[in-house]
Amino acid sequence: MMTIRRRVLVASTATAIASLAIASIAIYLLVRASMVAEFDAGLAARAQVLAALVEFDDESGEYEFHAPDASADDVAYQIRSQQGRVIASQGDAPLLAALAVAIPQSPHAQARQMANGRRIRVLAMAGHVKLEGEHHAAADHQDLVVEVVHDTRLLDRDLWRLALVLIGVASGISIASGLALSVALKAALRPLARLATDIAALDGKSLDRRIDGSMAPGELLPIVGRLNDLLARIENDVRKEKSFNAAIAHELRTPLGGLRSTLEVNLGREGNAVDYRQALLTCHGICLDMNVMVERLLMLSKAEAGQILAALADTDLAAIARDCWNEAREKARLRAARIEGSWSEPVVAHSDPALVRIVLSNLVDNALSHGAEGGVIKIEVAARGDSAIVRMGNAAPGLTAEQATHAFDRFWRADQARTQTGEHYGLGMALCRDLIAILGGTITAGCEAGWFQVEMVLPRRSST
């Protein structure tokens, strides 16, 4: 795995090496050009000197050349007249052989390589011999061609040394900068390692801990901040989940206790068929109640996970409200509840009839179960602008406005002591809230002067 440290190190070192290489090459080329120019200037100067050593004997019509005393084995020259006659030549024979090839006249020398691989530079330049005497005007002269060849061994050696020095220096600088960068990166990334250690130390039991960002560099502070925010959210969610799980366990204890006691008591006694049938009916009833609870929990879970999709269509809320009330007639009779419904006209919402039915059925059941016995339940279905509204109210003696704000909390009951244990688990209203949210609506509950009212608002038209 490529670490940040390695990436930065490789990229930085590569950049440094490339920069140094380019700089070294540039320096080399500049110095080389300078040295070659100097070398060539030396050749040109030598050629001029050689030309100056040529004299023309006006009487004999011959050239005279006063060869310099000193000679070197790495240089050769040849002086020719304009007609191509060799006036003078000196030097190493192989070098002189190189002059056999025509050399264009130029103030600049040319680099060549001899057959044996020897590198040379040659220069051919025009010169002239001034004709002096009474027969000649001041400007009279004879043209010459001076050709000089110089072995570049020393020049090449110096240039090679220069290249080696530059390569050495560049390599040294690269290695040193790489090492320095490595150390600097290690130090710079230490807070990251510390952060990783802190994060690794976190587990389910230490979610209340937070990452200490006081020593972190500025670049890491946003990460530390977001991380701590994330931890806070996780802690909150885990706490909620634990609380929810505890609530489920708690709620299951009562029916489970009833189930177990009923079974154990009846298993431990000699009863008759009627007794056992009664016990079985009791157990069956408990199982059905627990089934309702589990189904609601599953639906809540699906709603929260976004697994319930609304099949939107024209939905007559008034008709569904009437249906839900009719289905609850028997319970209403037992509770001696009366209905006052304002639902004669169709009120069509753009909603999911099945989900709306679940919500209204829960609300009716809630009103019947928790409303005052013998009381009235008012259901009003109406349209207002783009909204379809259902209001359901019932007398709720003893319920306070503050208590009503918890109506949609899971497992919450108005009577904290307990009301209708085993039948109502405090999940219906929470389910209503989640389903209405899926339908794009809102649901609110409030209590004023002992009158509990739920208002549900759904869109009448498609939002698209």
Next chain:
Amino acid sequence: MRALIVEDYAPQRAALTLGLKDAGWAVDASGDGNEGLWFARSHPYDLIVLDLMLPGLDGFSILETLRAEGRTTPVLILTAKDAVADRVRGLDLGADDYLVKPFAFDEFLARVRALSRRGSQDTSAIVQVEDLRIDTASRKVRRGDDDIDLSAREYALLLYLARRAGQLVTRQDIWEHTYDFASDTNSNVVDVYIGYLRRKIERDGAKRLIHTKRGHGYLLGGDG
């Protein structure tokens, strides 16, 4: 022995009532906190089985009220609340035991027996009066080498007398501690059951164990 069950979950209440009656208890039951308190105040129960989460009035409040009024009836809290804080609160308010739902019914009965022994001389599940031996755990009664088969009510009556062996027990006491509110209100019923008991434990010329103190009540054991 007479118990009060205050439990709002009907199936649990029914199972407790049935199980305790089978164990020889007279049982009154209520599913409401206020009604439960009324029961507890109106009768000298030998045991109160109390749920905590009740409609009307919660179990803690009932317990607190009873203890504040000086009522020392043993109270067994039976609840789904399992938090240490709830247990501590319940016991500190004066509960004698605390059992979390769901529970094994045998354990519940064992705790009930343990609580019912408090205040008596019994230290085990066996109650012995002369050659009469009552195993309260198995609900078996023997006199000498003979097993005696008793109905639930006969057993309850005998156990009540045995726990007070050597003491005069009035009909009123017997009525209050062995019959629930739903029982036959025939004032003669105690005498009738004493008769049943005598026929079973004093048969074949066995030594008389239940002595009648005319105008006062009954006495189990001794020479009368």
